[in-house]
Amino acid sequence: MVLRQSVGACRIARTLVLDVGAGPVSIGGARLRALVARLVLDGGRAVRPQVLVEALWGESPPADQGNALQSLVSRLRGVLGDPELLTLGPAGYRLAVEAGAVDAVGFEQLARSGRHLLAEGQAVEAADALREALSLWRGPALADAAVEILHRLTEVLADDDLVLVLDNCEHLVEAVAALAETLLGRCPRLRVLATSREALRIDGEILHPVLPLELPESGSTPAQARACAAVRLFHDRAVAVCPGFEAAGEALAAAIEICHRLDGLPLAIELAAARLRTLPVEVVAARLDDRFRLLTRGSRTALPRHQTLRAAVAWSWDLLHADERALLERLSVVPGSFTEDAAQEVGGLDVRCADAHACDLHIRDAHARDVRELLAALVDKSLLHPLGAAGTGEPRYQMLETIREYGLEQLARREEVGTARSRHAGFFLELAETAEPHLRTHDQLRWLARLSAERDNLLAAIGWAIETGDAGTAVRLAAALSWFWSMRDYPPESLDLLDRVLEVPGPADPVARALVVATHAVGTESTSRPPDRAAAFRRIEEAMAGIDPGVHPLLELAQLAAAIAGSDAPGAPDAMGAPDRERKDPSGRSFGLLVQGLLTLHTGNIAEATDYLSRALTGFEELGERWGLATALSTLGSIRRRSGELAQALAMNERATRYFQELGMQEYTVENEVQAALMRAQAGDVDGARRQLAGLFDQVARSGSAEPWALVGLGRAQLEWRAGQPQAARAHARVALAEAPGGRPIPSHLTALLLGVLAQVDAADGRPDEAVRRLDHPAVHLVLTWNSAVTGWIAVVAAGIELCRDRPSRAARLLGAADLLRGSDDLGDPDVRRITRRATAALGAAGFAAAHATGAAMSRTGARDLLSAIVTAGPGSDQPA
Numbered sequence: 001m002v003l004r005q006s007v008g009a010c011r012i013a014r015t016l017v018l019d020v021g022a023g024p025v026s027i028g029g030a031r032l033r034a035l036v037a038r039l040v041l042d043g044g045r046a047v048r049p050q051v052l053v054e055a056l057w058g059e060s061p062p063a064d065q066g067n068a069l070q071s072l073v074s075r076l077r078g079v080l081g082d083p084e085l086l087t088l089g090p091a092g093y094r095l096a097v098e099a100g101a102v103d104a105v106g107f108e109q110l111a112r113s114g115r116h117l118l119a120e121g122q123a124v125e126a127a128d129a130l131r132e133a134l135s136l137w138r139g140p141a142l143a144d145a146a147v148e149i150l151h152r153l154t155e156v157l158a159d160d161d162l163v164l165v166l167d168n169c170e171h172l173v174e175a176v177a178a179l180a181e182t183l184l185g186r187c188p189r190l191r192v193l194a195t196s197r198e199a200l201r202i203d204g205e206i207l208h209p210v211l212p213l214e215l216p217e218s219g220s221t222p223a224q225a226r227a228c229a230a231v232r233l234f235h236d237r238a239v240a241v242c243p244g245f246e247a248a249g250e251a252l253a254a255a256i257e258i259c260h261r262l263d264g265l266p267l268a269i270e271l272a273a274a275r276l277r278t279l280p281v282e283v284v285a286a287r288l289d290d291r292f293r294l295l296t297r298g299s300r301t302a303l304p305r306h307q308t309l310r311a312a313v314a315w316s317w318d319l320l321h322a323d324e325r326a327l328l329e330r331l332s333v334v335p336g337s338f339t340e341d342a343a344q345e346v347g348g349l350d351v352r353c354a355d356a357h358a359c360d361l362h363i364r365d366a367h368a369r370d371v372r373e374l375l376a377a378l379v380d381k382s383l384l385h386p387l388g389a390a391g392t393g394e395p396r397y398q399m400l401e402t403i404r405e406y407g408l409e410q411l412a413r414r415e416e417v418g419t420a421r422s423r424h425a426g427f428f429l430e431l432a433e434t435a436e437p438h439l440r441t442h443d444q445l446r447w448l449a450r451l452s453a454e455r456d457n458l459l460a461a462i463g464w465a466i467e468t469g470d471a472g473t474a475v476r477l478a479a480a481l482s483w484f485w486s487m488r489d490y491p492p493e494s495l496d497l498l499d500r501v502l503e504v505p506g507p508a509d510p511v512a513r514a515l516v517v518a519t520h521a522v523g524t525e526s527t528s529r530p531p532d533r534a535a536a537f538r539r540i541e542e543a544m545a546g547i548d549p550g551v552h553p554l555l556e557l558a559q560l561a562a563a564i565a566g567s568d569a570p571g572a573p574d575a576m577g578a579p580d581r582e583r584k585d586p587s588g589r590s591f592g593l594l595v596q597g598l599l600t601l602h603t604g605n606i607a608e609a610t611d612y613l614s615r616a617l618t619g620f621e622e623l624g625e626r627w628g629l630a631t632a633l634s635t636l637g638s639i640r641r642r643s644g645e646l647a648q649a650l651a652m653n654e655r656a657t658r659y660f661q662e663l664g665m666q667e668y669t670v671e672n673e674v675q676a677a678l679m680r681a682q683a684g685d686v687d688g689a690r691r692q693l694a695g696l697f698d699q700v701a702r703s704g705s706a707e708p709w710a711l712v713g714l715g716r717a718q719l720e721w722r723a724g725q726p727q728a729a730r731a732h733a734r735v736a737l738a739e740a741p742g743g744r745p746i747p748s749h750l751t752a753l754l755l756g757v758l759a760q761v762d763a764a765d766g767r768p769d770e771a772v773r774r775l776d777h778p779a780v781h782l783v784l785t786w787n788s789a790v791t792g793w794i795a796v797v798a799a800g801i802e803l804c805r806d807r808p809s810r811a812a813r814l815l816g817a818a819d820l821l822r823g824s825d826d827l828g829d830p831d832v833r834r835i836t837r838r839a840t841a842a843l844g845a846a847g848f849a850a851a852h853a854t855g856a857a858m859s860r861t862g863a864r865d866l867l868s869a870i871v872t873a874g875p876g877s878d879q880p881a
Helices: 030-040 049-057 065-080 103-119 123-136 143-157 170-186 222-227 229-241 249-261 266-277 281-286 288-294 309-318 322-331 340-347 356-362 371-380 401-413 417-438 444-453 455-467 471-487 492-502 510-524 530-543 553-564 586-602 606-623 626-642 646-663 666-682 686-703 706-722 726-738 748-764 768-775 778-783 789-804 808-822 830-856 860-871
Strands: 009-011 017-020 023-026 086-089 092-095 162-166 190-194 385-388 396-398
Touching: 030 049, 030 065, 030 092, 049 065, 049 092, 065 086, 103 123, 103 309, 143 170, 162 170, 170 190, 222 229, 222 249, 229 249, 229 266, 249 266, 249 281, 249 288, 266 281, 266 288, 266 309, 281 288, 288 309, 288 401, 309 401, 322 340, 322 371, 322 401, 340 371, 340 417, 371 396, 401 417, 417 444, 417 455, 417 471, 444 455, 444 471, 444 626, 444 646, 455 471, 455 492, 471 492, 471 510, 471 553, 492 510, 510 530, 510 553, 530 553, 553 586, 586 606, 586 626, 606 626, 626 646, 626 666, 646 666, 666 686, 666 706, 686 706, 706 726, 706 748, 726 748, 748 768, 748 778, 748 789, 768 789, 768 860, 778 789, 778 860, 789 808, 789 830, 789 860, 808 830, 808 860
Parallel strands: 162 190
Antiparallel strands: 009 017, 017 023, 086 092, 385 396
């Protein structure tokens, strides 16, 4: 609209044109254009002459600046054709133009409005505002003036040692890069410090990434946590708004959680601390799932993008190209780090947006750039963080939680979350099923590393399948991960997921379902109550109906567990079949031999077990499969130890330990190292063994895992007992039982073994009744139902108690039962030698041999029943021998 005695419009976004009553007027000349630009930017307000002089000539004004300015004003009045349009008053020169008539001002207002509407979810209105803004942009503003300004700036900076600070360059990064490169080329003593979300990418640039603030590590002490930069910032800002705030106890825990969940980002932490004006810190932590609604009360004097968390993230989001934005938003469904192939599939840049209008804004050309190039661009803009290869040989990337939450919000607005999560689940199902057979080959370390790195993604994929009721996908994923989880000692989250998977109704592959049932049973059997174990093995039997257990080692191991547990399920010794049955693949044949060897060992045939295990060992050596190698070596080593061949046993033990270490299997490694220490003591180096176990104890104490803790505690207790230090043995056993770290219970067999050591000490103190009461424990009763060497060791403990009660005949009989239950004598067990010596002295050689033979001739069930009766007997009861 053209107003009488005013400038109707001023277009300066690219060319300088004034729309006056007589029509458009172009302004020529750099100084004249600069004068008009400075006047119109004040939108009709008066501008002081000195301000105009500084704008026109900077620090080098003419000697007669007043006349020089007046000369320019006169020229401009002549161009305008109406002297009333440019007037001089007490406050300075005023150009008769309203702020809304200046297109540069209008562009800024429309662009700001568009960003706001987009953040509020009003995509159509946002697009209209942004299109209108773009229509005002006609090219570089005041190009000739800019040349003059650059010339003047070069003159000022050329001869001094100066640092030029260019702040927040990301929205003008190309222009800033050109400016910096030009100035550095013309001003050799100049240094430029530029802050930006992405590099300028000019010659000589040195990058200094500004990382998030330091966060407390897991297990940090309160003092260490408070010393971390993120917690210090939160505390300082919290005290400013809530003077009584103290970072201690639950408040410190909440502060740490806030800092971690906000990724150590200073602005986010400050906004969270500001909320303590009205909310307890624990409530702030609990509400971070809705962080963009929560964190909105920044300083009123700050820039708009620094007043709320949403505005800060939206500022960076708006600077992205359409395909960068599309990829980042779809990758927000990835809960963990990810590889390039995952980004390619989950990003789904071949899938167009369902909303054509949104596509115009967000993924105008989905094929514009290669995913690798897009990932690199997002790293440059600090919206993704590279993590290296994590042992897999493939680069990985991670998104901060705050960025992820914003991306999910944008994705949800377009109703694309379900599509992206389904693509995510599909990719990781394919990855898990590809990896599964490789976990039993020489290449297993690489695949173990890949699956370990994908932990969060795999759990999320199964969770999505469960959430959407997709039983087929849920069962296939759980089955594909079953061997991986077994090699990671069944982490707690895996057992919970297996439970949930089995509850999802719907059809699923029967072999995969059997694997899930078997994995759950094997993973929980060591801590289950007898009725639960029996029910679990019945479920295995039902799930495996009509399925050859040879199709997967876990099905055979489940049968083995059932056989050891004394179950009537099809895992009894005669139900497993011959291990060589028509198996053409070397892996299946080797695992079959291993399982049969373990079963035969537990049921008492040492010679046959040794043959099976030796053949399995050869097969695994040819395959290069470490788990089978280590298990066969460890078991053969224990057989050598029982027969007194310590040197061979130690050599096998060392090889097995090395393979378990390569696999990252802590429990197996610790168990082997404990056995090595006990064999070292048996060979005469008690002090060396004691030092070895002490070092191992410190190591497992830091790990926070219950089973390794109990294993080392048991080893220390057994060492001291055999070294003639019963009180030290008692102390170690009590510590292992009472102070196990972590949230998982100690497996029943380790509890029973620790109680056995305490019972031995009680008997040595002349308190056999107390020793029996010690063994009258659910864990002991449970292992007495097993076909296991542990049961044989409990029989040795019971023999010691009976000897203490002056019942040498029963003691000899129990030693015979122990040999039956173990499958052989244990010539290396000092307790067996001690009891044998004392019982023989009391009974004579013939009497001892007869009583021992009676025990060895019992049935396995009869031997277990005898033991059970002894450990449940009242004090001093006189049971038949």
